[in-house]
Amino acid sequence: MASLSEETIGELLARRARSNPGDVYCTFRGERISLGMLDRRVNQVATLLKSQGLRKGDRVGVMLPSHPDHLYLIFALARLGMVRVPINAHLLGAPLAHLLGELAPQAIVADGAYRVALEELASDLPQVIWRNGIDGEFDRFAACYEDDAAPAVKTDEIIALSPSSGTTGAPKGVLKSDRHLRAGPMAILRLTEAGPGDVFLFWEALHHGSGVAVAIAALMGGFQLAMLERFSASGFWDDVRRHRATHIHYLGSVLPMLLKQPERPNDREHGVRIAWGGGCPADVWHAFAGRFGVSMREGYGLSELITFVTANIDGTPGSIGKPLSYYEISLLADDGSPVAPGAKGEIAIRALDPRLGFLGYFRNPQADAAARRGDLFLSGDLAHRDANGHLFYAGRKKDMLRRRGINIAAWDVESVFAQHDAVAEVALVGVPSELGEDELKLFVRLREGASIAPLELIRWCSGKLPYFQVPRYVEFIDAFPKTPTQRIQKKELSRSVTGVWDADAAGFRAVRH
CATH class of the missing domain: 3.30.300.30 (ANL, C-terminal domain)
Known part of the structure; x- marks a missing residue:
C-alpha cells in the first residue's frame, strides 16, 4: 500500500479545492456540493468556531445528524486543530452523561433535535452551539467571512477522540491523530480501488470513524459521495439506482438485512461493482454476490487503529484477508504464545510505523495498559489463519461463554x-x-x-x-x-x-x- 504523505487533512482539502474547484464532492437532497463550495463552507465554519472563543486543542463535541453541515464541521475542526469528540445522536440519559464525563468536551455543536436529551443533563453540560433552532448560532456560519489562516495542524497531533464501539462495556475515547485519520481512507482506497468517476452511496453515521474515513477518502481518491440521511434496507437499491452508485459499504448486519428483503426482478439492475466492508461470513458472501451480481471486498479494522488493518483483495469468501503493509498480525493464546496453525487466537497487531499504532485512550491509563503487550495491540477479537495466510474472523474473545x-x-x-x-x-x-x-x-x-x-x-x-x-x-x-x-x-x-x-x-x- 502507498505510503502516507505529510499533507494534513486541512492542506489536502485546500489543495483539491484550488486544483479542481468545480468537481462534485457530494450530493444531498438534490444539492451538488463542489470541492470549491466545500472548502468555502468549511472556512466559514472555522470563522464561526473561532468567534465562539474556541481555539486549537479545545475538545468539541459533535452531535449532529447526517447532513453536509456535519461534514463542514468535521473538516473545519481538523483544519483548526480542535479535537473532535463525536457523539452518537441517539444517546440520552446515563450513556450520554458517561460519554461527556469521560471525554470532557469544552463545547458541543448540537442539533436542536437533541436539545431535550442534552438539557436533561443540567449542570453537566458545557457550552452548546446550537444548530437548527431559534438560537441556532451554528446556522449563522453561512454569513461569516472565510477564515484565511493557514492550517496550523501537524500530522501527528491529536485531532479526534473516537469512542470505542462499546459492545460489551462502556466506550472509551481513542486518541486519533491527523495521520491516523488519513491512513484509514488510504486503506479504503486499497480495498475498493475507487477513483474519479465512481460514486459511493454514503449512508454511514458521521459520529463513527467509518463515515469520517469515507468522507476523507473521497477527497483523496476523487470519487463522489451520494449522501443519505439514514440507512434504509427497503429503499437501499432504489437509492443505489437513483444516485448511480458504483460502490456500496456494509457493516455488521447490513448484508443480512438486505438479503432478507423480498427478491425483485431488478435485483441486478444497478451499476454497483463492489460491495465492501466488514462482517461478512462465507454464506452471506455467496448469497449476496450471487443475488445482486457484485464483487465482495472484506476487511477488518477497529476503533483503536484505522478503518482497516487487513484487506481481502483476492476474493476468498468469508476471509478478512491479510494484513495491509502498515501492520503485522499475530494470533495469540491466553498466555501470549502463538496458537497452532489453524487454531483460533486473539488478533494482536503490530504497527510497522509506531505513528500508526494504538495511540492510547483518553485519560484511561488502566485500559490503555491492558490493551498492550509490548508493541502489540490486543484487539479482543479472535481469528484463525488458513494454510495460505488468509485470516478468518471468529468472534469476540469476551463473547465466549462456558456451559x-x-x-x-x-x-x-x-x-x-x-x-x-x-x-x-x-x-x-x-x-x-x-x-x-x-x-x-x-x-x-x-x-x-x-x-x-x-x-x-x-x-x-x-x-x-x-x-x-x-x-x-x-x-x-x-x-x-x-x-x-x-x-x-x-x-x-x-x-x-x-x-x-x-x-x-x-x-x-x-x-x-
Missing part, C-alpha cells in the same frame, strides 16, 4: 440461527445457571411478516449445532440496541429469564450426536 465445562463462542451459534429464513437478527448471551457457569439465552428479531414458535426454531437448529450449543432460552425482540457500525450492544440486553420461553420447561432435550 457445562465447555467453551462456546457466541458467534458460532449466532451464525447458524442467522441462516433461518424467518430470522432477521440474533444475539446470544450467557445467563446465570443453577449449576454455575452459563445457560444460553438467544434473542431473536424476526423478519417483517415472519413468525415461528421458539420450539420450532430450537428443533430446527438442533440438527445443525452440537447439543451443548443449543440455547435453553429464547426471547423475541422488536429491535436491538446498536452501535453506529450496526453491531448489537449485548451489554444492554436483559439477562432475566422471568417469563422467557424455556426449552427445559417445554420438555425439549437436545440430542447428542
Whole structure:
C-alpha cells in the first residue's frame, strides 16, 4: 500500500479545492456540493468556531445528524486543530452523561433535535452551539467571512477522540491523530480501488470513524459521495439506482438485512461493482454476490487503529484477508504464545510505523495498559489463519461463554440461527445457571411478516449445532440496541429469564450426536 504523505487533512482539502474547484464532492437532497463550495463552507465554519472563543486543542463535541453541515464541521475542526469528540445522536440519559464525563468536551455543536436529551443533563453540560433552532448560532456560519489562516495542524497531533464501539462495556475515547485519520481512507482506497468517476452511496453515521474515513477518502481518491440521511434496507437499491452508485459499504448486519428483503426482478439492475466492508461470513458472501451480481471486498479494522488493518483483495469468501503493509498480525493464546496453525487466537497487531499504532485512550491509563503487550495491540477479537495466510474472523474473545465445562463462542451459534429464513437478527448471551457457569439465552428479531414458535426454531437448529450449543432460552425482540457500525450492544440486553420461553420447561432435550 502507498505510503502516507505529510499533507494534513486541512492542506489536502485546500489543495483539491484550488486544483479542481468545480468537481462534485457530494450530493444531498438534490444539492451538488463542489470541492470549491466545500472548502468555502468549511472556512466559514472555522470563522464561526473561532468567534465562539474556541481555539486549537479545545475538545468539541459533535452531535449532529447526517447532513453536509456535519461534514463542514468535521473538516473545519481538523483544519483548526480542535479535537473532535463525536457523539452518537441517539444517546440520552446515563450513556450520554458517561460519554461527556469521560471525554470532557469544552463545547458541543448540537442539533436542536437533541436539545431535550442534552438539557436533561443540567449542570453537566458545557457550552452548546446550537444548530437548527431559534438560537441556532451554528446556522449563522453561512454569513461569516472565510477564515484565511493557514492550517496550523501537524500530522501527528491529536485531532479526534473516537469512542470505542462499546459492545460489551462502556466506550472509551481513542486518541486519533491527523495521520491516523488519513491512513484509514488510504486503506479504503486499497480495498475498493475507487477513483474519479465512481460514486459511493454514503449512508454511514458521521459520529463513527467509518463515515469520517469515507468522507476523507473521497477527497483523496476523487470519487463522489451520494449522501443519505439514514440507512434504509427497503429503499437501499432504489437509492443505489437513483444516485448511480458504483460502490456500496456494509457493516455488521447490513448484508443480512438486505438479503432478507423480498427478491425483485431488478435485483441486478444497478451499476454497483463492489460491495465492501466488514462482517461478512462465507454464506452471506455467496448469497449476496450471487443475488445482486457484485464483487465482495472484506476487511477488518477497529476503533483503536484505522478503518482497516487487513484487506481481502483476492476474493476468498468469508476471509478478512491479510494484513495491509502498515501492520503485522499475530494470533495469540491466553498466555501470549502463538496458537497452532489453524487454531483460533486473539488478533494482536503490530504497527510497522509506531505513528500508526494504538495511540492510547483518553485519560484511561488502566485500559490503555491492558490493551498492550509490548508493541502489540490486543484487539479482543479472535481469528484463525488458513494454510495460505488468509485470516478468518471468529468472534469476540469476551463473547465466549462456558456451559457445562465447555467453551462456546457466541458467534458460532449466532451464525447458524442467522441462516433461518424467518430470522432477521440474533444475539446470544450467557445467563446465570443453577449449576454455575452459563445457560444460553438467544434473542431473536424476526423478519417483517415472519413468525415461528421458539420450539420450532430450537428443533430446527438442533440438527445443525452440537447439543451443548443449543440455547435453553429464547426471547423475541422488536429491535436491538446498536452501535453506529450496526453491531448489537449485548451489554444492554436483559439477562432475566422471568417469563422467557424455556426449552427445559417445554420438555425439549437436545440430542447428542
